[in-house]
Amino acid sequence: MSKRAPLRRHIGVHSPTHGLTIDAICYVNSTWRGIIYEAGRELYKIAKDFHKNNSPENSILLIPHSRGCSYVNNFLQWCPEELRKRIDLRAYAPGAFIESNVCRSIIHYESKWDIVPHIDQAGRKRCQDTIVTLQPHPTAWGIDHEFNSQTYVKSLKEDFDNYLSQ
Secondary structure, three states, X not given: OOOOOOOOOOOOOOOOOOOHHHXXXXXXXXXXXXXXXXXXXXXXXXXXXXXXHOOOOOOEEEOOEOHHHHHHHHHHHHOOHHHHOOEEEEEEOOOOOOOHHHOOEEEEEEEOOOOHHHOOHHHHHHOHHHEEEEOXXXXXXXXXXXXXXXXXXXXXXXXXXXXXXX
C-alpha cells in the first residue's frame, strides 16, 4: 500500500494469534460480550486522532481481517456518529459482520471455501447485502482464511486504488 500511495500515512494495528483456544476465547468475548481488546482501543485512538487532525470531507479506510472485524465493530460502538461516518471499511474473511449504519461504507469479502464467516449467522443475515463471495485463487489452500491469500489480492488493490482516487 505504501508503494501505491507514498505520500499517504499508513498505520497498521496487528492483534497477534495466541493459538486456536485463546483466539477463540477472545473472539467469543469480543463478538458476543462486546469486550474491547487492545487492538480496538488502538484503532479508536487512531480514528479519534484522524478526526481531530483532518478536514471533515476526509475519510479513513480500515481493512480488518477475521476477529479484527469484531474488534472494529466494538470500537465503532464507542465512536461518535460524526467520526463513524468518516470510516470506510473493507472487511476480509470476517469473523463478525459490521452493519452499514455504524460507518460510512462497508464491504465484507469472503472466500467461497472459508467457514469462519459462517460462524456469525445473525450478523451474516443482517449484512447479507454487503457480502462479496470470491472464488478461491488456484493457489489457495485449506479453508482459504489467511489475509495474505491470493484470493483477496485483486479486491485489496482495487479497493485501495478506489479509495485513493476519491
